[in-house]
Amino acid sequence: MAALDELSRPELHESARRHGARLLDALRALCAGHPKAFREVRGRGLLIGVECGGVSVAQRMQQALAGEDVLCRRAFLAPEVVLLMPPLTVSEAEASALIDAWRAATDRVAEEAA
Amino acid sequence: MNARRRNALRLYARHVSEGKARFYRRYRIDLVPGSREGLYLEDLSGKRFMNCHCNGGTFNYGHCNAELAAVLKEALKRNDVGSPFAHGTGRAAVAERLAALMPGDIDRVLLCTGASEAVDAALKAAMRATGRRKVVSELGGYHGCGGLATATGAPAFREPFGPPIPGFVQVPFNDAAAMERAVDTETAAVILETIPATLGMPIPSDDYLPRVRAACDRRGAMLILDEVQAGLGRTGKLWAFEHWGIVPDAVIIGKGLSGGLYPIAAACFRPALAAAFEMEPFLHFTEYGGSDVGCAVALAVLERSAAAATLEHVNRLAEWFRVEFAALQHKCGDSIAEVRQKGLFLGIAFRDKATCTLMLKILFDLGLYTVYAGNDDRVMQFIPPLNVTEVQAREIMAVLHKAFEARRKPRYRIIAAFLRFTSGRGSRLSGCG
Numbered sequence: 001m002a003a004l005d006e007l008s009r010p011e012l013h014e015s016a017r018r019h020g021a022r023l024l025d026a027l028r029a030l031c032a033g034h035p036k037a038f039r040e041v042r043g044r045g046l047l048i049g050v051e052c053g054g055v056s057v058a059q060r061m062q063q064a065l066a067g068e069d070v071l072c073r074r075a076f077l078a079p080e081v082v083l084l085m086p087p088l089t090v091s092e093a094e095a096s097a098l099i100d101a102w103r104a105a106t107d108r109v110a111e112e113a114a
Numbered sequence: 115m116n117a118r119r120r121n122a123l124r125l126y127a128r129h130v131s132e133g134k135a136r137f138y139r140r141y142r143i144d145l146v147p148g149s150r151e152g153l154y155l156e157d158l159s160g161k162r163f164m165n166c167h168c169n170g171g172t173f174n175y176g177h178c179n180a181e182l183a184a185v186l187k188e189a190l191k192r193n194d195v196g197s198p199f200a201h202g203t204g205r206a207a208v209a210e211r212l213a214a215l216m217p218g219d220i221d222r223v224l225l226c227t228g229a230s231e232a233v234d235a236a237l238k239a240a241m242r243a244t245g246r247r248k249v250v251s252e253l254g255g256y257h258g259c260g261g262l263a264t265a266t267g268a269p270a271f272r273e274p275f276g277p278p279i280p281g282f283v284q285v286p287f288n289d290a291a292a293m294e295r296a297v298d299t300e301t302a303a304v305i306l307e308t309i310p311a312t313l314g315m316p317i318p319s320d321d322y323l324p325r326v327r328a329a330c331d332r333r334g335a336m337l338i339l340d341e342v343q344a345g346l347g348r349t350g351k352l353w354a355f356e357h358w359g360i361v362p363d364a365v366i367i368g369k370g371l372s373g374g375l376y377p378i379a380a381a382c383f384r385p386a387l388a389a390a391f392e393m394e395p396f397l398h399f400t401e402y403g404g405s406d407v408g409c410a411v412a413l414a415v416l417e418r419s420a421a422a423a424t425l426e427h428v429n430r431l432a433e434w435f436r437v438e439f440a441a442l443q444h445k446c447g448d449s450i451a452e453v454r455q456k457g458l459f460l461g462i463a464f465r466d467k468a469t470c471t472l473m474l475k476i477l478f479d480l481g482l483y484t485v486y487a488g489n490d491d492r493v494m495q496f497i498p499p500l501n502v503t504e505v506q507a508r509e510i511m512a513v514l515h516k517a518f519e520a521r522r523k524p525r526y527r528i529i530a531a532f533l534r535f536t537s538g539r540g541s542r543l544s545g546c547g
Contacts, residue, residue, distance in 0.1 A: 073199060076396070 007088075016088045019095045020045035023084070026099040034110050048084040055080045057109065064105035070098060119158035122146050141471070143478050150177035153499055153506050155483070164510055166498045167484040170311055170343040174370035175418065176499040182373035182414055189410035196406035198399060204409025211416050212382055215352060218361040222388035224381045225404025229342040229368025230258025232381040233305070235398045236364045237262045239383060240303035240336040242390030242397070247280070248300045250335075252287040254489040256312035257305060257340050257366075266305055268312075268489050288318050290325040297326075301335040303363075308354040311343040314493030315454040315461030323358040336363040336387060342379070343459070346370040347419040347500055350429040350457035357456065363387055373415045378408035419500075428500050431507055432457045438511045446518050449473075451492070460496035467491045468533040476517040476526055482510065 006012065024043055027050060031038035039051040052058040058080045065072055065082075075081040086098060123146060127135035138144035148158040155177055156162050165173060175182060196202050209223035226232040241247055251257065251266035258264070264272045265282040272278065281300075285292040287310055297304060304326060309315055330337040339362040344354035346367065351357060353365065364387050368379035391397055402408075418424055436455055439462070443450040449469055454461040464470040470492050474484065487493040498510065520526055 012088055016045045019090050023048060023095055027102055030103055030106050037110060046086055046088060050082045052080050052082060058082050060109045061105055064108045065101055068101035068104050070101045116158060119146050122158060141475060152176035153502055163481050163483040165483050166496055166510060168497050168499055170369055171348055171497060172369040172372060173374040174346060174500045175373060176501060179373060182375055182411055185414045186375050186407060186411050189407045193406040195402055198401055202404055202406060204406040205404040208409045208412050211413060212380060215420055216382055220365060220382050220384050222383040222385060226379045226400055227377055227402045229366055229379040230260040230263045231400060232366045232368060232379045233257045233263040234261045236338045236366060236381045237303060238398060239387040239390045243387050244302045244334060246300050246302035248302055249282050250296045250301060250304045251284050252306050252310060253284045254313040255307055255310050287313060288316055288322050290322050293326050294329045297329040297333050297335050299333050301333055303336040303338050304330055305338040305340060307340040309344045309456055309459060311495060312488045314463060314487035314490035315459060317454050317456055323360050327360045338362060338364040340366045342366055342368040347424055347428055348457055348459045350425060350432055352420055371412050371415055373411040376408040376411050378412050424500060428457050431502060434507060442514060458498060458500060461487060462494040462496055464492050468537045470494055471533050472526060472530050473517060475529060476520050480513050480517055482513045
């Protein structure tokens with residue numbers, strides 16, 4: 001009951017929309033510079049998938065993100081896609097940290113590829 | 115009827131199941147549990163019941179067991195459900211404990227959300243390990259309501275959903291010759307409840323399970339024993355199959371493992387069955403199976419269930435009930451056809467369905483709650499908490515005696531006539547116990 005109460009709070013939905021839109025914009029901007037490494041950044045709200053150029057790129061992104069203290073998964077049946085699903089309660093600062101981590105991971109993976 | 119109770123009944127019928135609500139209403143056994151502790155649970159009307167069904171053993175240590183609840187509260191301070199994508203310390207600890215408590219080389223454990231899922235996992239493992247598809251189960255058995263588990267159960271639970279899954283066959287329980295005929299070189303697994311609760315606790319004859327084990331060995335089939343209700347000390351031994359001196363290939367545990375507090379179940383395998391999940395570790399995947407907080411409770415439950423003091427208590431109380439039920443049977447003439455018992459796992463077989471239903475109704479009115487066996491509605495299940503005290507046991511027997519005396523009251527004579535008239539009607543899915 002408490003979870004349903006929390007999940008039906010309009011502020012939570014608004015927060016998820018706002019942070020989700022910000023994350024999508026930021027990730028699209030970061031990935032745009034590496035068209036071979038990233039094919040598409042897609043999602044809605046805080047359900048985000050980044051389709052990488054291949055499984056190996058996705059694996060390296062996952063590892064690089066772990067190096068930045070960000071745990072994420074790849075899609076089980078599409079392992080070239082990195083999934084980002086932060087908690088719906090993610091804060092402004094946490095969303096910023098996630099963007100910074102993605103930037104650092106992207107730089108590292110791009111550097112390795114170069 | 116107080117407003118809170120009335121509202122709960124209305125919402126249940128409106129949003130959960132009008133069918134169930136109608137059934138409970140029809141027999142005036144519409145229990146709405148409120149506060150509860152140990153043997154007792156209180157309806158929102160204020161009426162107090164002794165729970166002698168315990169959800170088939172879910173409440174082996176009574177309702178809201180204080181010690182187990184304390185373990186859960188403590189676990190919640192630093193844990194949550196955990197992640198199936200990571201090594202779980204809780205899973206590892208429970209698996210290690212179960213491996214130590216199981217006989218033979220049963221040392222691999224898949225933790226699940228419920229026993230139905232564990233049954234599915236065990237059947238998948240058996241099919242994968244043997245490369246076969248045929249599964250033999252007992253007529254009138256019950257192994258859960260989902261997936262492959264449904265295919266092993268009674269027709270009423272599976273026929274509404276289309277043709278049967280090919281390769282699933284059933285034979286009468288306790289008929290070793292029928293089992294020996296059914297198990298062949300195409301058989302992946304035989305799955306049985308060691309003592310089938312839903313069939314009214316028929317106690318297998320001394321040679322039945324050894325002969326089933328031998329038939330499986332001869333044909334290379336896996337023997338999966340469902341100890342969801344009969345296991346965890348219920349029969350006076352930690353595992354019910356110990357009474358027959360056999361070791362299965364897989365054991366399914368559920369209900370009581372949860373402490374009645376946090377859902378958890380387990381499929382325990384010998385290495386040959388576990389091999390399927392070793393090669394393809396994500397072949398069976400479960401989000402909440404073996405949650406960290408559930409594992410904390412399960413560890414505490416296993417500690418209790420395996421304790422010599424627990425088993426001694428169960429055996430002492432079981433012997434007391436054996437004598438008491440024999441006296442009750444003697445007193446009640448032919449109303450009770452048979453008392454089936456292994457430890458504190460009892461099925462009271464009445465002469466017919468109407469008598470059983472009447473007795474359940476009278477017991478309900480007198481504050482003793484239990485149900486009939488879903489696949490043999492002549493049999494009343496009697497599954498008190500394992501930690502029931504001697505004082506409480508005497509209180510339970512006093513109510514049983516009183517119930518038999520109450521049969522002669524005009525009110526119950528009318529109900530008895532109604533039940534005889536309607537016998538055979540109604541849902542066959544009314545009790546999954």
